[in-house]
Amino acid sequence: MARPLTLLLVRHGQSEWNAAGLMQGQTAHVPLTGLGHEQAATAARELAALRPGAMLSSDLLRAVQTAEHCAEATGLPFTTTPALREQGYGVLEGRPSRELWDVVDWTDPHWAAEGGESLADLHARVAAFLTRLREDPPADVVALVTHGDTIRAAQAVVAGLGPADMPAVTPHNGTVTRLQLGAAVAR
Template structure:
């Protein structure tokens, strides 16, 4: 069994350099993002997506090619970043980097810590892997969830988590036990 973690295609706020988080204003994919999703070389027997528009649209494009329904799970959402959402990334990058360096810290204006994100995503992926045992999962999500799903660090202990780059339409394949 494999789990293919897919980051959504390019969104309007990616282009604008804005922090998306779970903001309903973040919108969906650009034309380039739709082309990225259409070009993804991923296969599976079950397709699950975050409920945020940019991930759902990516999943729907993949689903059309694979002939699969899209199952939606809010547990796959991006980190809730409070007052940082909608701000220019360049202006708040030190704050965001600080959240990953100190994973128990909450974002300004509410939201969830990296440790909270880690627990939510690990719980969600574990539940999906158990429910679809023996099947190949395609999971369309966001950069933050992919980072915490693939890190070897335990953010709940307070250990810093590397904020590795996860490009739009990136596919990272993991095996059960390695990340779920």
């Protein structure tokens, strides 16, 4: 039987679009704010104390900048993967988030904006990634630098919940969420 795998999910620090209240999704070029760099450095110190043996990051700039802080604090190199990206919101990316409450059907896990992905798509992407990671883990404790909705999807997958039952609360920017991944990953 495979040993449990500990995942340390780091949510990126505050980005310029977080601060401006804009929907980010998979928009690649959005950097961290000064506060975001401080949050990333704080998360990096917490992560270093948890002693991960490997680190992977979303390839979006805000996550990569956070991973750079984590790499400096832990001494670990990191690789990037699009599998850890935020949920894609397609044509809604860059719009003020407050305008989207009347546009997005938050209750339907299969709803997606044009050019985006649904919560069900995100859940399936994260489940597939975690299955591959479980099959060939680079270490017993792995840091994943990623995004709020991606962390919520990972929490659901590890708990055996579907996309309709993802946790409602998104971890704050610059926080570390610990998950234990057993021998099998729910899909």
